[in-house]
Amino acid sequence: MDSxxxxxxxxxxxxxxxxxxxxxxxxxxxxxxxxxxxxxFVSGQVPRVGTEVVVTGPAGSxxxxxxxxxxxxxxxxxxxxxxxxxxxxxxxxxxxxxxGVFVQSAPHFSQHSEVADAASGVLRKVLGDRGAHTRTxxxxxxxxxxxxxxxxxxxxxxxxxxx
Amino acid sequence: MDSxxxxxxxxxxxxxxxxxxxxxxxxxxxxxxxxxxxxxFVSGQVPRVGTEVVVTGPAGSxxxxxxxxxxxxxxxxxxxxxxxxxxxxxxxxxxxxxxGVFVQSAPHFSQHSEVADAASGVLRKVLGDRGAHTRTxxxxxxxxxxxxxxxxxxxxxxxxxxx
Amino acid sequence: MDSxxxxxxxxxxxxxxxxxxxxxxxxxxxxxxxxxxxxxFVSGQVPRVGTEVVVTGPAGSxxxxxxxxxxxxxxxxxxxxxxxxxxxxxxxxxxxxxxGVFVQSAPHFSQHSEVADAASGVLRKVLGDRGAHTRTxxxxxxxxxxxxxxxxxxxxxxxxxxx
Numbered sequence: 199m200d201s202x203x204x205x206x207x208x209x210x211x212x213x214x215x216x217x218x219x220x221x222x223x224x225x226x227x228x229x230x231x232x233x234x235x236x237x238x239f240v241s242g243q244v245p246r247v248g249t250e251v252v253v254t255g256p257a258g259s260x261x262x263x264x265x266x267x268x269x270x271x272x273x274x275x276x277x278x279x280x281x282x283x284x285x286x287x288x289x290x291x292x293x294x295x296x297x298g299v300f301v302q303s304a305p306h307f308s309q310h311s312e313v314a315d316a317a318s319g320v321l322r323k324v325l326g327d328r329g330a331h332t333r334t335x336x337x338x339x340x341x342x343x344x345x346x347x348x349x350x351x352x353x354x355x356x357x358x359x360x361x
Numbered sequence: 362m363d364s365x366x367x368x369x370x371x372x373x374x375x376x377x378x379x380x381x382x383x384x385x386x387x388x389x390x391x392x393x394x395x396x397x398x399x400x401x402f403v404s405g406q407v408p409r410v411g412t413e414v415v416v417t418g419p420a421g422s423x424x425x426x427x428x429x430x431x432x433x434x435x436x437x438x439x440x441x442x443x444x445x446x447x448x449x450x451x452x453x454x455x456x457x458x459x460x461g462v463f464v465q466s467a468p469h470f471s472q473h474s475e476v477a478d479a480a481s482g483v484l485r486k487v488l489g490d491r492g493a494h495t496r497t498x499x500x501x502x503x504x505x506x507x508x509x510x511x512x513x514x515x516x517x518x519x520x521x522x523x524x
Numbered sequence: 525m526d527s528x529x530x531x532x533x534x535x536x537x538x539x540x541x542x543x544x545x546x547x548x549x550x551x552x553x554x555x556x557x558x559x560x561x562x563x564x565f566v567s568g569q570v571p572r573v574g575t576e577v578v579v580t581g582p583a584g585s586x587x588x589x590x591x592x593x594x595x596x597x598x599x600x601x602x603x604x605x606x607x608x609x610x611x612x613x614x615x616x617x618x619x620x621x622x623x624g625v626f627v628q629s630a631p632h633f634s635q636h637s638e639v640a641d642a643a644s645g646v647l648r649k650v651l652g653d654r655g656a657h658t659r660t661x662x663x664x665x666x667x668x669x670x671x672x673x674x675x676x677x678x679x680x681x682x683x684x685x686x687x
Binding site for chain 2 (some may be wrong): 631632634664678
């Protein structure tokens with residue numbers, strides 16, 4: 199049963215104030231999720247809603263910490279929606295293993311952990327203890343489509359015979 | 362049989378116009394490929410041919426999109442040649458799982474997906490559906506040896522008893 | 525028996541001249557290590573000793589190559605200490621699979637491989653052949669807390685029935 203996970207995700211989405219009901223589009227010659235055995239890989243997600251990247255530019259200059267955190271949350275919601283679609287339900291996420299958070303950064307912006315905590319918070323809220331993960335956060339020069347944040351994920355999934 | 366994969370790779374190499382017949386050299390205290398169970402990890406590859414990194418500098422200023430795409434293709438060819446050498450043949454690649462593409466970027470260059478698509482295109486061409494993968498593309502300040510692009514890869518491989 | 529690994533690690537620590545005897549603290553809403561089957565993921569480590577990040581700023585301008593190498597060694601020691609704590613001993617590291625090294629870089633600094641070799645050297649010294657790994661080194665705009673280097677790791681571990 200994923201009802202509590204789905205309910206928590208719905209709450210996060212309502213808080214963000216964006217509509218994620220359409221197809222989750224990706225922007226290149228790759229696939230959003232690959233499942234291999236008990237592991238699923240999720241492509242790096244930018245804060246795109248529908249066809250638009252809604253938070254762009256470098257954190258620490260034109261983008262505030264709070265806006266960058268919102269961007270990180272949108273990326274994470276996208277990753278969860280893609281996993282739900284690929285695995286048939288959020289309940290098939292066994293454990294988040296690793297999260298990579300890339301933040302487009304102004305030269306002196308160093309609050310990458312604070313940005314990444316917004317992504318981690320979504321995972322904890324939706325998945326509880328199973329959302330606890332390892333993480334690498336870095337500040338980069340640029341991101342695709344001038345996105346402020348990109349979030350990638352590796353997750354453990356329930357064994358095939360459980361799916 | 363890897364004949365069709367090898368033939369496709371030969372075609373890519375011919376299109377690039379470089380000679381990849383020598384040993385594939387790496388530049389540090391690490392190994393090019395580690396195999397663990399049904400997974401192989403490939404170290405980040407820069408566009409080195411022989412001893413020379415042939416595409417250097419930031420995309421979006423001194424390096425054009427097209428040159429950056431060529432760099433991404435060279436990195437990907439190197440990764441495939443290293444996998445072939447390590448696994449004993451391209452046919453032992455079961456599925457590409459994840460590709461990381463780092464692009465040295467001028468401040469306003471945001472076509473990382475377009476650069477990365479050149480890497481993804483090589484994988485699709487050589488491996489067909491088995492080359493479909495998840496991907497994370499980011500724009501970074503610098504890369505080893507001033508390389509324009511670096512490509513890393515995680516691939517699923519055939520089980521040991523198939524090798 | 526991990527006595528020779530522990531002894532080698534002690535030697536590295538003595539050479540660095542820092543005290544790593546306290547708790548290894550991390551700086552955000554995530555966990556330092558996740559174990560999944562025969563694989564362990566280690567969160568990106570910055571050169572923090574106790575509560576202080578001891579090497580900050582961009583390599584190639586205010587930070588020398590040698591200082592950046594020292595930073596990379598500290599990150600790697602932290603990763604090993606976290607693995608020891610999580611796995612119950614260094615002997616439970618079966619093989620280092622992948623290392624990611626992010627170096628905060630001045631615009632023209634391109635000796636990321638030389639920085640990363642310092643991290644790789646620690647792994648070789650402590651783990652011998654089992655420390656040989658694949659690696660991706662990149663130069664980034666910024667890192668959490670203005671750290672000069674961040675090192676993440678994926679390692680193979682002994683099977684659960686061996687632990």
